[in-house]
Amino acid sequence: MEFLPENNDLVAIGVSVLSGSLVGLEREYKNKSAGFRTIVLICLGATAFTIASRYGVGSDDRIAANIITGIGFIGAGVIFKDKFSVMGLTTAAVIWMVAGIGMAAGIGYYGLSLSLSVITVVVLSVFNKVEGAMERLFLTRTLFIVFQDMDVNNLEELKRQMDKHRIKYVRKTVSKRARRLSVVFELTADRKTLQQFNNEMMNLSYVEEFYYNS
Structure with missing residues (x-):
């Protein structure tokens, strides 16, 4: 049977791309390892799996859990540890957060998805300046x-x-x-x-x- 996406699915995909783009632009501007395309694809992928889970029977929780597990592997790949410090934790946290944003869009919580994207960008931008001010002291x-x-x-x-x-x-x-x-x-x-x-x-x-x- 041919499957055609419903209007709600198309809206979810559009919101996912927009939400991922907001965070991805900030990451690309700061030249991080997970840049614009990577962040958008992670957000879109989480949305796609969440949409697919709605068409299964009793599979929602299992697919959601697998999304979290898969994102954990991607996040671990951007963490780098040398002899005395750990780098990439913020990027890993952003990847984890973006997956959640994508899942929210896939469920249909479009306002939540966009709101979380804006909040994430604010945390990454404004809080970075707060950290800089604290480091001076x-x-x-x-x-x-x-x-x-x-x-x-x-x-x-x-x-x-x-x-x-x-x-x-x-x-x-x-x-x-x-x-x-x-x-x-x-x-x-x-x-x-x-x-x-x-x-x-x-x-x-x-x-x-x-x-x-x-």
Whole structure:
């Protein structure tokens, strides 16, 4: 039997594309790994599966659960973890949220779908500025340092430098790396203070290399 989409299904698809586009444009503007096309397709895919579930018998909950599971795999693919930090969590959360927006459109809650899209864009845009303002006052970074040799006096001298700048620090690890002393600190200060400390470290002869992780 030939299947033709109902008018409500076409409306749901249109709302899904529009809702996904609102969030996708924000992600594309910020040059994220999940950009405009990816976000729209995720939203549209969730809508399509939700619409399909309405035509099954007793399958709604199972298909909805499988959408959540499948989105979990996609979200995990954009998360990157290095030695000290995790990146991509916000993008993964956006993918998860967009799937929910698509499901809302597929069920027929068009106003909810569009409203959630607008709220998501506001959270990603406005709250990002709030985070930036907070970082200017209070910022925590993980600092990885490799000294030129195994002289622990250099470590003590670096601590005095941090005390001079009134930087709060917690020593996480100390290790030997290629006949050099390696130390990991967690630093807490305002952004300007950390930048000044960073500039000073560039001129310290006993520091071989260093880098930060958020």
